[in-house]
Amino acid sequence: MKRKITLLIMLIAYTAWASAQNGRQSFAVHIGYGNMLEGTSGLSLSDDTYKNKLCQGVNWDAQYHVRAFKDMDFGLLYSGYSAKATHEEGADHVYTHYIAPQAGLYIVNNRSIHVRVNAGLGWMFYRNNGEVFAKSRKATTSNLAGNLGVNFNYKLTPNWGIGADVQYLIAKFGQMDVRYHGQTVDVRFPDGDSLSGNRLSLSAGITYFF
Template sequence: MNQTPVKAILLLIVFTLSCHTRLFSQRDFERHEFSFHAGYGVMFHNPPTLTLSTHSYQRTLAQGVSWDGQYHFRPLKRFIFGGIYTGFSSKGSHLEGKDHLWIHFIGTQIGMCNANTKHWQIRVTTGPGGVILRNNSEVFGNTRKVRAFTIGLLTNANLTYKLNSNLGVSLGVQYMYSELLRIRTYYHEEKVTVKLNSNDDVNLTRLNITTGLSYYF
């Protein structure tokens, strides 16, 4: 019996196991990562649904607090995917009323990361998700609530310094693009649905700059 095919198959099996061992068993990174960040967010366009339309008031509400929670999984050394939730909040008041704006994004992420260095990690991901807008406002002493849902795209870049194999401190930058199609307003016990067009202030595009912690396992 010719032993050449048998030897070739055995060598292929040994080579495959060796590559698998080098890639996963002796990797210098962990497969799972949880991270939490908080910081500053700014909207590029004037926020919609506000109770006052002056430029100064709109730009005040366009800046606020941002935070996020993320989970990522590495099936391969440089390939990464997972999910992200990020929130934004700003509020302001004027003589006729007040606004408290909330914008939430939750979606999937896929991208690449640098996991070769001992202490530094860079990852860049992007993905679609759902966007929820809420404005808990008040006009002349009466409660006014605005709700809206749409789809957005978020790109996320993160630089982490690993203190040890499990814990790191990180700096994150996020860019979210989204536009509203319709809003629902509840005022004086009446619900009104408004369809929006390109002439309205419907763009929710936002930039977040955050810092936080990452946990690897």
């Protein structure tokens, strides 16, 4: 796994370096709503109502893009998610972090309005900082993941704009490490089952063009 993560970091670094050699660049940050549409598991309570609380949370992202061609660009995406809930016997705080190089194709591209579709392939990290009977319980895992999205920008000035972003992240985890009571257990899901990291995010923010 460490080798795969190292190769991904090298690919991301190369993509950023190669793309930045020419073309107009932009950097955007967004914040909004995230929904893990297929649910989540590995929690301290298996009740469906409780699970639903952890499937709706805050989403945020940062995106860097370089316009390499008139209607196409390349860049990097970081997307994060956070949701937490409590119950009588404990609590859970679920995080996911996703980073990937991605490519974008402009379907509207004029002086004021940019509409772009994006696709990327990267790595997602899942973490649950929980608690059971006042004792810490941490669950972690990671895996290859992908993203599809649509991005809208309206330029207010030559350098600044406002935007909205819709992203769908796709990830599956076949196992996770759970640390509780000083012991770490490798939990593997049954064949045909898995922990879903799939998430739909709706967010808005600002973009800087340079």
